[in-house]
Amino acid sequence: xxxxxxxxxxxxxxxxxxxxxxxxxxxxxxxxxxxxxxxxxxxxxxxxxxxxxxxxxxxxxxxxxxxxxxxxxxxxxxxxxxxxxxxxxxxxxxxxxxxxxxxxxxxxxxxxxxxxxxxxxxxxxxxxxxxxxxxxxxxxxxxxxxxxxxxxxxxxxxxxxxxxxxxxxxxxxxxxxxxxxxxxxxxxxxxxxxxxxxxxxxxxxxxxxxxxxxxxxxxxxxxxxxxxxxxxxxxxxxxxxxxxxxxxxxxxxxxxxxxxxxxxxxxxxxxxxxxxxxxxxxxxxxxxxxxxxxxxxxxxxxxxxxxxxxxxxxxxxxxxxxxxxxxxxxxxxxxxxxxxxxxxxxxxxxxxxxxxxxxxx
Numbered sequence: 001x002x003x004x005x006x007x008x009x010x011x012x013x014x015x016x017x018x019x020x021x022x023x024x025x026x027x028x029x030x031x032x033x034x035x036x037x038x039x040x041x042x043x044x045x046x047x048x049x050x051x052x053x054x055x056x057x058x059x060x061x062x063x064x065x066x067x068x069x070x071x072x073x074x075x076x077x078x079x080x081x082x083x084x085x086x087x088x089x090x091x092x093x094x095x096x097x098x099x100x101x102x103x104x105x106x107x108x109x110x111x112x113x114x115x116x117x118x119x120x121x122x123x124x125x126x127x128x129x130x131x132x133x134x135x136x137x138x139x140x141x142x143x144x145x146x147x148x149x150x151x152x153x154x155x156x157x158x159x160x161x162x163x164x165x166x167x168x169x170x171x172x173x174x175x176x177x178x179x180x181x182x183x184x185x186x187x188x189x190x191x192x193x194x195x196x197x198x199x200x201x202x203x204x205x206x207x208x209x210x211x212x213x214x215x216x217x218x219x220x221x222x223x224x225x226x227x228x229x230x231x232x233x234x235x236x237x238x239x240x241x242x243x244x245x246x247x248x249x250x251x252x253x254x255x256x257x258x259x260x261x262x263x264x265x266x267x268x269x270x271x272x273x274x275x276x277x278x279x280x281x282x283x284x285x286x287x288x289x290x291x292x293x294x295x296x297x298x299x300x301x302x303x304x305x306x307x308x309x310x311x312x313x314x315x316x317x318x319x320x321x322x323x324x325x326x327x328x329x330x331x332x333x334x335x336x337x338x339x340x341x342x343x344x345x346x347x348x349x350x351x352x353x354x355x356x357x358x359x360x361x
Contacts, residue, residue: 030353031307033314036360039280039299041081047304051274054306057153059088062179065111072281074160076115089120093146096183097213124148125182136347137262144185154272161277161315163284166233168329168337171312172275177263189259190231197222201243208235208244237285246335257339265347277303277315284332296332297322309350312341
């Protein structure tokens with residue numbers, strides 16, 4: 001009888017240990033990505049419970065406040081409960097083009113107009129520039145980041161996963177690199193990534209002229225001034241007639257994608273980081289555009305992970321599945337952004353393999 005009781009006790013203890021073992025420990029070559037189809041503030045809090053123990057110290061939540069005229073950015077209400085629970089600060093950087101997001105005062109004004117009124121806002125480059133050395137890359141040696149990042153021990157990247165005219169897609173990697181860089185760093189990443197113009201296909205609608213943030217486009221004939229162009233790719237997504245397309249030079253596109261990854265690398269190495277990909281309103285272009293195009297798939301859900309590579313891979317796979325193809329953004333934007341994921345893995349930033357854990361089941 002004593003032996004039987006001892007056996008049962010060991011069995012119960014064994015089951016408890018297995019039950020408490022995290023998925024991330026099950027395979028050192030894969031990472032866990034938690035997922036919920038509950039697209040709501042409650043859904044955010046529910047999925048966050050699985051990574052909350054990774055939070056420490058002062059918290060900054062990196063968001064995108066949306067551009068004037070853009071209705072697809074992640075609504076302020078989605079991040080509000082999380083921000084309040086963590087007593088966090090909403091963080092961003094100024095952009096390199098014209099508009100309210102180019103200056104701190106008007107950037108914050110825009111944020112308030114879009115409902116981000118429930119927490120302090122810190123425009124990181126208002127405190128100056130922090131130069132971070134980049135190791136292992138070939139495109140850049142230094143990343144120029146908003147200096148106020150030094151105030152925070154944990155950064156939560158609350159990211160809208162969507163398309164991008166020049167990068168194929170914009171997810172957590174782009175939210176870290178372009179999102180945390182000062183304007184000079186943003187221009188460095190975009191440098192030489194010039195779109196191709198075909199005047200014979202231009203119908204003279206003027207949409208590209210209106211959307212260009214630096215007034216680099218003229219019509220009759222269609223021309224892009226390379227002295228002004230910052231390579232943001234907005235015009236590629238704006239033009240629905242094929243008159244403006246991605247560069248023919250594959251090496252140029254590869255340089256841009258790898259530059260995004262390299263700029264992100266020292267930032268994620270510097271800080272304790274948690275990553276959200278909010279896969280809703282998946283438009284062809286990004287939240288920096290006033291007219292990003294209509295979403296091309298239904299809303300999918302919310303993902304969270306502590307692995308930036310795994311969460312990008314998981315989000316991309318979900319979008320591909322919803323669009324019934326192998327590369328949805330290549331199909332929609334004529335640009336594949338998958339090099340971002342592959343290169344981040346090559347630089348040791350995370351795992352390509354992942355275990356998707358649907359917490360609703």
